Every structure is written in C-alpha cells, then in structure tokens.
Amino acid sequence: MxxxxxxxxxxxxxxxxxxxxxxxxxxxxxxxxxxxxxxxxxxxxxxxxxxxxxxxxxxxxxxxxxxxxxxxxxxxxxxxxxxxxxxxxxxxxxxxxxxxxxxxxxxxxxxxxxxxxxxxxxxxxxxxxxxxxxxxxxxxxxxxxxxxxLADHLDNPKVAEMLSVFGRGGIPSEATQNLLKTFSEKSKSDSVKGISTMTLASYLRNGKSMLGSLIENPRFAEAYPDSMDYFKKLAATKDEDVENLLKTAAEKYADVEHAGSTIGKMAKRELKIIETQRNLQVGKIAPDIEGPDIDGVTFKLSDYRGKVVMLDFWGDW
Amino acid sequence: MYPHERSLVKQLADKPFALIGVNSDRDREKLKDVMKEKDITWRSFWNGGSTGGPISTKWNVRGWPTIYVVDAKGVIRYKGVRGDKMDAALEELLGEAGVEVKITHDEDGDGE
Incomplete structure (x- = not known):
C-alpha cells in the first residue's frame, strides 16, 4: 500500500x-x-x-x-x-x-x-x-x-460474502486474486463457489479497467513499486477469461443468492455489458439508434449511411 | 465545443457529413431555447431527459461529452477525438468517401 x-x-x-x-x-x-x-x-x-x-x-x-x-x-x-x-x-x-x-x-x-x-x-x-x-x-x-x-473456512458462505467485499474495493493484490481463485475452485459449497467465481470475474474486470491508465502514471508506479509487475499482468487480463468465469457462474451457480440478486442474473448482466463494449469498439458497425429528435420526430442513425457522422453525446450543462 | 461544431457544420454543409447529437438534458423546452440562442442547428436524438437514458445506456456512455466518428459505411472509426484530431479524422474519412477537404477554423472558431 x-x-x-x-x-x-x-x-x-x-x-x-x-x-x-x-x-x-x-x-x-x-x-x-x-x-x-x-x-x-x-x-x-x-x-x-x-x-x-x-x-x-x-x-x-x-x-x-x-x-x-x-x-x-x-x-x-x-x-x-x-x-x-x-x-x-x-x-x-x-x-x-x-x-x-x-x-x-x-x-x-x-x-x-x-x-x-x-x-x-x-x-x-x-x-x-x-x-x-x-x-x-x-x-x-x-x-x-x-x-x-483456506484451512478453516473454505466452505463458509459468510467468507464468500466477505471476499466479495475485498474483491470490489481497495487495492488489487495477487493474494486477493489467488484467494478468490482457490475459493471458487476448491470449496465444497456451491454458494461459496458461485459468489467467489462472480467476484473473481468482477475483480479482474475492474482491475483491468482501473489499472489500464493508472499504470502509465509515474506517480502511481512510485507509490506501488513492489506491485507494478502484478498490476501490469492484471491490466492485460483478456476479456475472454472474464467471460469464461461469468459463463461458468451463470451456468453452474445461477440460483445462488448474492447481494439482493442471484449469481445467474448478475453474471448475465455483466456478460451483456462486455458484449456491448465489444460492439462499440473501433472497427465495428455502429449499433443503430432509432428515436425521437428534440421536436419529437423519429429518425435513425442509419438514415445517414453514406455520410461521415460525428455522433456527439452532449448536454447543455 | 459549440463554436468548433458550428464551424464544422458550416464548412461541411455541402459535403457528405452530418453532426448528430444525443442530448441528455432534463428539460426539453429549455433545451429548445438554448439551441435557438446558441445557434445549434444540427439534429439531436432525445435521450429521454437523463444521462441514464436508453441511447447512452446502449452505447455505454459514462462521460459527457463523448464523441464517436462513424464512416460513410457505418463503421465506428474514432472515439473521443477533439479539436485538431477531430478535424483530421473527418478529413481522412471524407477522403475515403471521395471528398477531399481541408478543414480550417478562424480565430473565434465560427468559420466565418
């Protein structure tokens, strides 16, 4: 730290x-x-x-x-x-x-x-x-x-809840990642496995997006000299690895309750966000937009095919 | 933002170019006044009166303004470009569409 x-x-x-x-x-x-x-x-x-x-x-x-x-x-x-x-x-x-x-x-x-x-x-x-x-x-x-x-509480759902708090906040660390991985693989409790799998997926995704730009910042590197190798590895996490975890969570642990929802619902929502982001990358066909203009007249983004379009998400604030 | 955008719209009026907004203001009537007052002539989608509206959600927009540049074939080509980089991107994509242009802005940026 x-x-x-x-x-x-x-x-x-x-x-x-x-x-x-x-x-x-x-x-x-x-x-x-x-x-x-x-x-x-x-x-x-x-x-x-x-x-x-x-x-x-x-x-x-x-x-x-x-x-x-x-x-x-x-x-x-x-x-x-x-x-x-x-x-x-x-x-x-x-x-x-x-x-x-x-x-x-x-x-x-x-x-x-x-x-x-x-x-x-x-x-x-x-x-x-x-x-x-x-x-x-x-x-x-x-x-x-x-x-x-690991020795005493591997099958205790209370621990899985606690790990989900670790996985979502604070500074990422290899120890946290390993712990989540072990719990998601070795526990005998489906509840623990489901929550830990889901948490590991979120941990990797958040770590990747948070560290993506931070690791370029010299002041950040100076503050965490010992962790930079791990941070770089985490920032290079493949989307595919996250998706596989989410798919496992959605298929095997769909009914496990967590954070006022179920693992199945949470995992599917995350999968959808990842898919949306992928479809919005440079090189992809722009998802069409159909909706009213300011005067209430409906039009479509694809009406402008054949023109170069500068699409500006704006607000007068 | 507005002067640069006004300038682009004016300069590229007869080119295969469109500036399309997705507006997330809360008050539609007030917005109409603002658009009139600030000479915002380009068309905008109405995002339902909130930054959490359907279009910005579908496009996963988290910060404002966010700009995408889509080429004549409908492919996303640039994200988050501004100023000179935006002009260069438009010149490039218009060039691909067979229209050579050089975008310039005068000092107050209104293209006049």
Missing part, C-alpha cells in the same frame, strides 16, 4: 511526502470502511463471546488511532502551506515519527488479531482474518490470515 511505500520511501521533497501520505491515509480509510459497516450489522444482537469482545476492543483501538492520525495529517498539511523550510523539515520529522508509531501499533494489533483468528468463535475468527487482510501492513500476517481462511 502507498502507506507502507511512504514509510519506507526515500523522500525527495516535502511535497512528495505529503502527497504520498495523504493518498495513503485515504486508501486506508477506503479499505477499512466497508468492513466496519458490515461488522456493525452482524455482531449486534449476539451474545458476545470473550473473543468477540477482544475483537471489538482491538478494532476500536485502531479506529481511534486512525482518526487521530487523519486529524494530525490534515493539520500538518495545513501548516505545510505557510511553513518555512526549517519548519517543514520539523513537521516531516514529526509525521514520520507518528507514522512509525502507528505502524508499530498496527503490527502489534495484527498479531493479537491472528490469535483471535484461531479461536473457537468462528464468526469472530472470520472478522479477525478480515481485519488483518484489509488493515494489516504486514505481508507475513496477511498470508497467515489467508492460510487460516
């Missing part, structure tokens, strides 16, 4: 530093939010286990730290604007120190979460794993959490 790159990076200037660290804080908040929301829904009405209480305590601790951190970051970036070079150096030093403390605390909490991930209360174990996978900055902790997930 940018966050980590920032802590390790060699800083050329204050500005680069501030930019990186604000991006980091932002990405961080984005990754944390969906999980936090989900928790408040699932954990409420249950008699809480010891394990669950500890989980609440640890994650709260981090939430407070994070909010503290963003307040500091905002204040620092405000001060930067009017600071002298000496003052800037001082602010940088303070922020680096604060970041180091934060990272150390996160690593510590990550270790405690790993213990919770092995506890008897399966729901909390999954929450702890989810926490590590989204919030830990420690690669070893993440891979341990992923192993736990």
């Amino acid at each position: 940018a966050f980590l790159a920032c802590a390790k990076g060699h800083l050329n200037s204050n500005e680069v530093f501030m930019k990186k660290f604000l991006i980091g804080a932002f990405v961080f908040a984005m990754a944390v939010l969906p999980i936090a929301e989900r928790r408040s829904l699932t954990a409420q009405d249950k008699e809480k286990s010891e394990q669950a209480k500890l989980f609440a305590e640890y994650s709260n601790e981090v939430k407070m730290l994070m909010s503290d951190w963003s307040t500091k970051a905002r204040a620092a970036s405000g001060k930067m604007r009017t600071a002298t070079p000496e003052e800037r150096a001082e602010i940088n030093k303070e922020m680096m120190a604060a970041q180091k403390t934060l990272m150390a605390t996160l690593t510590g909490v990550g270790e405690k979460m790993l213990t919770l991930a092995s506890g008897d209360d399966k729901d909390t174990a999954i929450d702890a794993i989810s926490w590590i996978m989204t919030q830990s900055q420690d690669a070893a902790q993440k891979s341990k959490a992923a192993e736990k997930l």
Whole structure:
C-alpha cells in the first residue's frame, strides 16, 4: 500500500511526502470502511463471546488511532502551506515519527488479531482474518490470515460474502486474486463457489479497467513499486477469461443468492455489458439508434449511411 | 465545443457529413431555447431527459461529452477525438468517401 511505500520511501521533497501520505491515509480509510459497516450489522444482537469482545476492543483501538492520525495529517498539511523550510523539515520529522508509531501499533494489533483468528468463535475468527487482510501492513500476517481462511473456512458462505467485499474495493493484490481463485475452485459449497467465481470475474474486470491508465502514471508506479509487475499482468487480463468465469457462474451457480440478486442474473448482466463494449469498439458497425429528435420526430442513425457522422453525446450543462 | 461544431457544420454543409447529437438534458423546452440562442442547428436524438437514458445506456456512455466518428459505411472509426484530431479524422474519412477537404477554423472558431 502507498502507506507502507511512504514509510519506507526515500523522500525527495516535502511535497512528495505529503502527497504520498495523504493518498495513503485515504486508501486506508477506503479499505477499512466497508468492513466496519458490515461488522456493525452482524455482531449486534449476539451474545458476545470473550473473543468477540477482544475483537471489538482491538478494532476500536485502531479506529481511534486512525482518526487521530487523519486529524494530525490534515493539520500538518495545513501548516505545510505557510511553513518555512526549517519548519517543514520539523513537521516531516514529526509525521514520520507518528507514522512509525502507528505502524508499530498496527503490527502489534495484527498479531493479537491472528490469535483471535484461531479461536473457537468462528464468526469472530472470520472478522479477525478480515481485519488483518484489509488493515494489516504486514505481508507475513496477511498470508497467515489467508492460510487460516483456506484451512478453516473454505466452505463458509459468510467468507464468500466477505471476499466479495475485498474483491470490489481497495487495492488489487495477487493474494486477493489467488484467494478468490482457490475459493471458487476448491470449496465444497456451491454458494461459496458461485459468489467467489462472480467476484473473481468482477475483480479482474475492474482491475483491468482501473489499472489500464493508472499504470502509465509515474506517480502511481512510485507509490506501488513492489506491485507494478502484478498490476501490469492484471491490466492485460483478456476479456475472454472474464467471460469464461461469468459463463461458468451463470451456468453452474445461477440460483445462488448474492447481494439482493442471484449469481445467474448478475453474471448475465455483466456478460451483456462486455458484449456491448465489444460492439462499440473501433472497427465495428455502429449499433443503430432509432428515436425521437428534440421536436419529437423519429429518425435513425442509419438514415445517414453514406455520410461521415460525428455522433456527439452532449448536454447543455 | 459549440463554436468548433458550428464551424464544422458550416464548412461541411455541402459535403457528405452530418453532426448528430444525443442530448441528455432534463428539460426539453429549455433545451429548445438554448439551441435557438446558441445557434445549434444540427439534429439531436432525445435521450429521454437523463444521462441514464436508453441511447447512452446502449452505447455505454459514462462521460459527457463523448464523441464517436462513424464512416460513410457505418463503421465506428474514432472515439473521443477533439479539436485538431477531430478535424483530421473527418478529413481522412471524407477522403475515403471521395471528398477531399481541408478543414480550417478562424480565430473565434465560427468559420466565418
């Protein structure tokens, strides 16, 4: 994550530093939010286990730290604007120190979460794993959490739902992709397989479209030096691979319920969008348009065959 | 946008060229006034009063304005070209249709 790159990076200037660290804080908040929301829904009405209480305590601790951190970051970036070079150096030093403390605390909490991930209360174990996978900055902790997930929860639909949150938000990673792939292939539950197959397809498609232009951006490459090889691979995903996954999802897991719909419906909708995009590529015959003009008189795009047409989707706003 | 488009429409009036809009404004009556006021003479489809209308959905349009250039055979040839690149694209495609033109714009871009 940018966050980590920032802590390790060699800083050329204050500005680069501030930019990186604000991006980091932002990405961080984005990754944390969906999980936090989900928790408040699932954990409420249950008699809480010891394990669950500890989980609440640890994650709260981090939430407070994070909010503290963003307040500091905002204040620092405000001060930067009017600071002298000496003052800037001082602010940088303070922020680096604060970041180091934060990272150390996160690593510590990550270790405690790993213990919770092995506890008897399966729901909390999954929450702890989810926490590590989204919030830990420690690669070893993440891979341990992923192993736990595969070993203990391969057939649990709750995990498939959680993976679908990972697959749709945050920074793409090879670990996420592998996890989705394993769940979609190895689970004994049709529900898990269906949701994971669908999520993997969306993950690949979103990753491809998001990274397509980003990987050309030098600032992006600078923020994620270790991930660029993977990002390039993801950006080169073939449409065909995505379509095959969606077809599998639509054929084998059509009735699996997910996100207020079914996998069959979701997969078919995605397939249709991909087909539409393919039909709109340069070199394809333009899909005909038939509809009313502004005065209500119906006409067709194909009426203009034989002429060069500049088709302008516009609005006066 | 409008001056450049007005200029193209004027210059290519007797050429096999058409500028066709797909308009996603909300208020059709207000739009008619705007078109009169800004001298928008070319024809537009009405996208049902919303950016989520049937035509922009079918064409998977996510940003506005979005421009496609379709050749005389009905094939999509360019996407998202503007300014000079748009002029070059039109010159090329009109050339393929057997009409050599050189598009020029004067300073205020209205082609006069």
